[in-house]
Amino acid sequence: MSIVITGDTHGTFDIGKVVRYFNEHEDEYTRDDYLIICGDVGICGFSAAYEANTRAVFRSLPVTTLFIDGNHENFEQLNSYAVEQWNGGKVHIIEDNMIHLMRGQIFTIDGLKFFTFGGAYS
Template sequence: MIYITGDTHANFRRFSRKQMPYHLEKGDYMIVCGDFGLLWAKDRTFQYNLKFFEQRTYTTLWVSGNHENYDMIKEYPKELWHGGMARHIVRDKVILLERGQVFEIEGKRFFTFGGAASHDIQGGILDLDDPEFMVKRQRANRSYLPYRVKNISWWEAELPTEEEMKEGKENLEKINYKVDYVITHCVSNRIQDKIEERYYGGGTYGRSYFPDILTGYLEEIEGKLQYQHWFCGHYHMNEEIDMKHTVLYEKIIPLNQYEMKGIFQKQE
């Protein structure tokens, strides 16, 4: 059985036995749509969380978000897993599904593409090597604007490289752009605009999320893709945007409620 949820940001209480709404067994999968947060700092919390997931009966799969430590991610080698490239963070218990990959899981075909542009950086992205770092940080603190620090709480790798995007297209071309499910952190320009208009009021100056290289890439991909359903995180809501797009946050859902008995529909 496959289940899906949204951002956890290293808060894994929803996976505890007391809060988990479903009984997952060995062989089941839990997919996290980015901002998992397990890889953030090599501290006691990290070690505790590794043991926590080692003790789960099921396997946790995840795509990267924008709030991940990409330097730590690189320390785990890529391996072929269920047809696509992945990284085993905890062997057979926690597996990162790489960008632009196609996986065969329980007879279903998944296209995965993690990452997103950070939107909580109105105070700027500060650099510890900048001689004016302390001045800029004090200025950001006084303004009460959120900021990030390069390679400490923000990484350029939150957005994909040209090679990753090219690989994604090549992998989809091999299967004629036909999958069962898409798992991403953010969504295409068109769907993101729907989210903005419906939940954030839209408008140029009132926007929370802006188009970027990844949302544009997903727009291009979606124009060719045949799929049953698209799941993402990032937007901190649990909403059905339309018949083919679901945004998840704290909610956990079983994938089988979205199965359409093998019928593929092309997004219009």
């Protein structure tokens, strides 16, 4: 299992760097590997078209995307998903390979512990 961590992707605005990385390493990753995005993802976007395009990109990646919300998320939509337990913490499962790691949680992934927090507001 591998973990790739990046910062804000802002939906399709800045996701190209992530797509290029996985294209260059396409045979090295599977859905058992994780991409962790630290805020401003756009999976729960501010328009249906924007969100659909963003999710299509993440569906095409070979990994499971885990994300922490940033200040540019649609919180009303994000919080409409059921709260579930996953690897020790609370999550919103957006799609099978897109999981929102809720704030203030501790997750254990392959023996590594991650604490999620946030607080930016705009």
